[in-house]
Amino acid sequence: MANTVAATGLTPQQWDDKYFLEYIQKNRFAKYMGKSAGSMIQVKEDLTKKKGDALTFALINRLTGAGVTGSTALEGAEEDMVSRSHALTVELYRNGVVVPEIEEQKSAIGLRNAARPVLMDWSMEHTRDLIITALASINGVAYGSASEGQKDAWLADNADRVLFGAAKSNNSGNDHSASLLNIDTTADRLTPDALSLMKRMALSASPKIRPIRVDGDREYYVVFAGVNTFRDLKTNTTITQAQREVTLRNQNNRLFQGGDIEWDGMIIREIPEITGYTGVGASTSDVAPVYLCGAQALGVGFAKRWGSKTETRDYGDKVGVAMRAIYGIDKLTFGSGAGDTDDLKQHGVVTGYFSDVADS
Structure with missing residues (x-):
């Protein structure tokens, strides 16, 4: 009687999913991430199911009119429900290590586990740094790269939400x-x-x-x-x-x-x-x-979750292990002027x- 044996290709996929969950749970800002519009860092995974290099976060502005009373006709006096959008572009990020020769005899999962702590730390630090860069950014430009003109224009649009010192x-x-x-x-x-x-x-x-x-x-x-x-x-x-x-x-x-x-x-x-x-x-x-x-x-968009890749080189003597993801992080900004993206305000x-x- 033959025993049923799980295909070896299934084990790496199980490890990939576990890696993504731990990455979300353990990174420094994980506590503030969620998929709802009430989360501080809103996560979207739309592009994991379809092609594309950008996804859109939407804002529907609140109604500010007084409405009508009594027998006053509402028809023709309806209020415009103004909507705004923020497009977030995703990018491919990856890093890897070469497993030492002594690891050659281990199984595929063993090889990945040897590199796992280092790659885990790198992915968490990468996300942390992207979040900090996004928080400081000037309308999508890294603070250190923004010109004085860009900073002044940003401040003019965001004067109600920028404070210098105590006053x-x-x-x-x-x-x-x-x-x-x-x-x-x-x-x-x-x-x-x-x-x-x-x-x-x-x-x-x-x-x-x-x-x-x-x-x-x-x-x-x-x-x-x-x-x-x-x-x-x-x-x-x-x-x-x-x-x-x-x-x-x-x-x-x-x-x-x-x-x-x-x-x-x-x-x-x-x-x-x-x-x-x-x-x-x-x-x-x-x-x-x-x-x-x-x-x-902030908004986080995933096109591909973190996943592992291996590569054998030098006639099988060395095995490289890498992690990669396609995602992006932005400070969410929505237009406050006449056009959709005019006079951007950090939301x-x-x-x-x-x-x-x-x-x-």
Whole structure:
């Protein structure tokens, strides 16, 4: 009697699926990812089922008219339900390693497992870096590559959701570089008052930045800060007192992680990889960005999930192992002018710039 044996090709596919799940669960921003429009980082996988190099995120603006009353005719007085779109382009990303000769005798899955931890770390770091780059970007251009003209135009369109230091008055006529020069090393560090101002800006912006809803009724914004700005907030006496009461309460909050700070309906998380800009503040001081994020702050699009590839070379002496994915990450922006993509506004982010004083 012959036994049924699973085809060897099935095992690599099982491993590929498991890899993708762990990648999503373990990357630094995974807690904020989801497929709904209420997620901070909205994930779309439309292109996994069809061809194409871009997918579209849609926005339907809220109705602002007064409507009609009584016997007034509604016909002819209907309101335009304005829609906007953001196109996200995907790209092929990949990396690989060569398995040492001693691994040659192992099975295919054994070979992949030998390289798995290194490739896992790389994919998570890759996604983290793409997210941080997207948060800082100027209408799709990496911050460091954007011209002063591009930064000024972006600031003019997003003045209701960009804060320089402790006061809105630090914005010098929507001149980005001049506004950065108003940030000094004393008054313009990250404080609870500055965070609360960012929250009020989010709530009063047009369109308003929606908070993230947790457990049906509780609403939060999530704030990401670098090492020095997070330190300034964490050592603030107001925050020190407040945190004595919130840590235990937040143990079951899915947005909260150990070491986070809660303040005024915001959860603040330290991201060491968010780095500052050298010499752009007052007296050539350093400045660092801080990002307050609500729903649909960023979009992630997948055309192909992370998957493995192997290659045998040198007459079978060496085996290469690689991981690859086709995906993209953008800060979601929607037009606020007459045309669909005119006068782009970052949909779910308030960007703050604060003094970035290093430890002495």
